[in-house]
Amino acid sequence: MAKILLLDDSPTMHRVVRLTFADDHRLEIAVARSRAEADQTLSLQPPELIIAYVRFDGLTDPRYFQTLRMVTSRVLLLAESEENLDQFTRAGFDRVLRKPFHSDELRQVVEDMLNQDGPTVEYSVASPLAGEPVEQSSFQLPVPPPPPPPSSLSPQRATQAYQPKSNPPEQANAQPSFAGSDLDVFSRPGGLTGSATSPENSIPQITLDLSEFQKSIESNSMVDSRPLMQPPPQSVIVRNYDPEESQPVSQFSADEITISEASWRPGQRSSENKDGARATQTLAPPPPPPPPPRSFQP
Structure with a gap:
């Protein structure tokens, strides 16, 4: 009114x-x-x-x-x-x-x-x-922001291997450092996505495979990550909020969920966290896989 x-x-x-x-x-x-x-x-x-x-x-x-x-x-x-x-x-x-x-x-x-x-x-x-x-006419009153969600959550576990995709040609020789970068993670239909900005403005677009817990993840709800300063394997804290209640319904904490897919492209990060939270994570490239064993034929 x-x-x-x-x-x-x-x-x-x-x-x-x-x-x-x-x-x-x-x-x-x-x-x-x-x-x-x-x-x-x-x-x-x-x-x-x-x-x-x-x-x-x-x-x-x-x-x-x-x-x-x-x-x-x-x-x-x-x-x-x-x-x-x-x-x-x-x-x-x-x-x-x-x-x-x-x-x-x-x-x-x-x-x-x-x-x-x-x-x-x-x-x-x-x-x-x-x-x-x-x-x-389309006059609308501003909608007040939802209250901040509580911070006490119960962890669940997901296990997926970290499998980065090949870099695009223009990024093939790039060696970005992601120390002190910002990581924002959001839920989307089909899983969670995240983005981070390095000092070189290289952005990894990350998909987190949470198929085992898809029932507890509401499509289009907002999630965020918390500061992490841990070496690989990559681990993130993800909170998923019910879009109506604005309450956290699940958490995947450090070493309980790993990044399953990543690709690289240049660009700027756009933060969308509802509560203004920013996450910091060291994103180091994974170690190269060991070479396959050689087979010798007489």
Whole structure:
């Protein structure tokens, strides 16, 4: 529900605005009759849009209204028809309704303003006239971030051999050092994937084979890894979170899961960890396999 705060000391204007949006359940109208009431309301719950009379509480210049922009960029001014608004225009206020205005005008301006600045919960404006179709817009309220998950988890075991793929030709002679690199691991349909950035900006795209535990891994849920400074075999701590509960449901700790597949390509790492956690791991190339035994024929 989008909240609109009306700053006007006129009871008549309070009734007009409330009646204009009385049939729109997606809007909540709050009113303030003085700057003290306005400041109290703004401190409790910032609105998505402010409608303010330019002479609110005896004001004569735009300085107070400029402070409202610290709360929301959507500020609609109301003014008498004969008001000189040059100083408000110079201050950047370009949304003004002149009194008296029609309720349809107010509906349309409010709809336009609620849909500016990157819409993020759907907002619908009621039909201005009976029989006309309802206009739809995509205004959304920001969704608060989920709480951080607890850190106590029970480990499970997975065993897969580390089998790196061949390097691409442009990377054939590269010997990147991954000491102190960042490793981010995420669950995806079909398994977990991770990426790390070395000082040379070489990124290993890693797939972790967790087929034995696929039932406990939710597709598209987020996982992360923790700092590891262990030599090969590669080991990572992976947490898998339930997408609805944001709770960890499984953990594969050091030496209990190993990287099963890796390929190399240049590029930049993009961190997507929900809780902002970063993982550090030393990624050293695995030792070369021993040469096959020679067979001699007489």
